[in-house]
Amino acid sequence: MYTIRDYIGELSTNYGLPDEKQCLKSGLMNFQPDDCQQFKEENYHELYQLILSLNDYIRVNLKTHYKLHKSYPSPRSLYPVKVFISLGDHKYLTKDDISGEYLVYRNSKLKTSEGDIAIDFEDKYPEYYNHIKKSLFLLEIGHLLYNITTLALYGGFVYKLESNGHNLLLRLEEKNSGLINSSKFDAFMESCLLRNSGPYQYRITQTGIKAVNFDELNDFIEHRISELGVLFHPEIRSGVSAVCGVNDGMGNFHYRTTSDTGTVDYKQLNQIYPYINFYGVSFYVFFYLNHTNLSDDHLTPLILALGYLTQSICLKYASRERYCRPIKSFNIDEVEKLMKVDSASYTPYYLVISGGFE
Numbered sequence: 001m002y003t004i005r006d007y008i009g010e011l012s013t014n015y016g017l018p019d020e021k022q023c024l025k026s027g028l029m030n031f032q033p034d035d036c037q038q039f040k041e042e043n044y045h046e047l048y049q050l051i052l053s054l055n056d057y058i059r060v061n062l063k064t065h066y067k068l069h070k071s072y073p074s075p076r077s078l079y080p081v082k083v084f085i086s087l088g089d090h091k092y093l094t095k096d097d098i099s100g101e102y103l104v105y106r107n108s109k110l111k112t113s114e115g116d117i118a119i120d121f122e123d124k125y126p127e128y129y130n131h132i133k134k135s136l137f138l139l140e141i142g143h144l145l146y147n148i149t150t151l152a153l154y155g156g157f158v159y160k161l162e163s164n165g166h167n168l169l170l171r172l173e174e175k176n177s178g179l180i181n182s183s184k185f186d187a188f189m190e191s192c193l194l195r196n197s198g199p200y201q202y203r204i205t206q207t208g209i210k211a212v213n214f215d216e217l218n219d220f221i222e223h224r225i226s227e228l229g230v231l232f233h234p235e236i237r238s239g240v241s242a243v244c245g246v247n248d249g250m251g252n253f254h255y256r257t258t259s260d261t262g263t264v265d266y267k268q269l270n271q272i273y274p275y276i277n278f279y280g281v282s283f284y285v286f287f288y289l290n291h292t293n294l295s296d297d298h299l300t301p302l303i304l305a306l307g308y309l310t311q312s313i314c315l316k317y318a319s320r321e322r323y324c325r326p327i328k329s330f331n332i333d334e335v336e337k338l339m340k341v342d343s344a345s346y347t348p349y350y351l352v353i354s355g356g357f358e
C-alpha cells in the first residue's frame with residue numbers, strides 16, 4: 001500500500017522540492033448493501049458491536065475548528081475510516097457512524113473468515129493533503145487499530161494484521177473466553193471518551209504544565225514497542241524509535257536517546273511547529289522511522305505501528321485536564337537539526353505532544 005516512492009515524495013514536499021501525489025484507492029464500492037439480511041442486534045456477538053462502537057462519534061465540540069470527535073484522532077476531524085466485521089459467507093457487519101444503525105454488506109472480492117475485520121475508507125481528503133494522504137490515513141488507522149485490538153483482547157480475541165497491496169485486514173488468530181473483563185473494559189472506554197487533542201481556536205500557549213515522569217513515559221513506550229510483534233510482524237519493532245522529552249517546568253525539555261542526552265528549550269521547539277507554544281507543553285514524543293527497515297513490504301505496517309503507539313500514549317494520558325495532540329505537519333529538517341538526528345539512519349515521522357489546560 002505505502003511504498004518507498006510515497007515516502008520519498010512526502011520527504012520531497014517537506015524539503016520544499018516538487019510535490020508527488022500519494023494515490024489512495026478506496027475499496028468501498030466492493031461493499032454492497034445486503035438486502036436479504038434482516039438485522040437483529042441480538043444476532044450479533046456483543047464484542048462485534050463494541051468494536052464497531054469505537055468508530056462512533058462520541059463528542060461534538062462547538063467551540064473549536066474541528067468539531068467532531070471519536071475514540072481516536074483524525075486530521076481535521078475528517079474521519080474517513082470504515083470498519084467491517086466479517087460474518088462469514090462474504091457478509092460483513094458495519095455501523096453507520098451518523099445514524100448509529102448496524103448494517104449488513106456483501107463483498108465477494110475479499111476472502112475472510114468470521115470475526116476478521118476489514119478496514120476501508122471514503123476519500124474525504126482535501127487536495128492540499130494530496131502529497132500526504134496515504135500517510136495520514138495509515139497513521140489514523142494505526143490509532144484505531146490500537147483501540148480495536150485492545151478492546152478485542154479484553155473479550156479474548158487476538159488479531160494479526162494482514163496488509164496486501166490493497167486491503168487492510170485484521171485476521172482473527174485466537175478466540176478465547178467470550179467474557180469481557182469489565183473493569184479493564186470500563187477504564188478503557190473512559191479513556192477513549194476523555195481523549196482529546198486540545199483546543200484549535202487559538203495557539204496553545206502557557207497553560208498548566210502537568211508534570212510527567214520521564215522514566216515512566218520512556219518505559220511505557222519501550223514496553224509498547226516490545227509488544228508490537230503481537231499485531232504486526234516482529235521485525236517491525238526494530239523499525240521504530242521513540243525520543244521523549246519532558247518539560248522541567250521552565251520550558252527546558254530533557255531527552256535521552258541511546259547515543260545522546262540533552263536539553264532543548266521551548267523556543268527551539270516552537271521553530272518546528274509554530275502553532276503551539278512549547279513552554280506550556282508537558283512532554284513530547286518524536287517517533288522516527290529506522291532506515292534499515294525501509295522497504296515496500298515494511299512501510300505500511302511501520303506507519304500503522306506509529307499511529308498505534310501514539311494512540312497508546314493518547315489513552316494513557318487521557319484526562320479532563322490534559323490534551324494529547326498527534327502532529328504530522330512539523331518541519332522535518334528543523335527536527336533533524338534540533339534533535340541531532342542521525343539523518344542517514346532515521347527520519348522523524350510523527351510527533352505527539354501533551355499538556356494541560358485550565
Ligand SMILES: Cc1cc2nc3c(=O)[nH]c(=O)nc-3n(C[C@H](O)[C@H](O)[C@H](O)COP(=O)(O)O)c2cc1C
Nearest residue numbers: 066069073074075076077139196197326327328329
Ligand atoms: C495522522 C494525524 C495527523 C495529525 N496532524 C496534526 C497536525 O499536524 N497538527 C495538529 O494540530 N493536529 C494534528 N492532528 C490532530 C487532529 O487535528 C485532531 O485529532 C482532530 O482535530 C480531532 O480532534 P480530537 O483529537 O480532539 O478529537 C492529527 C491527527 C492525526 C490522526
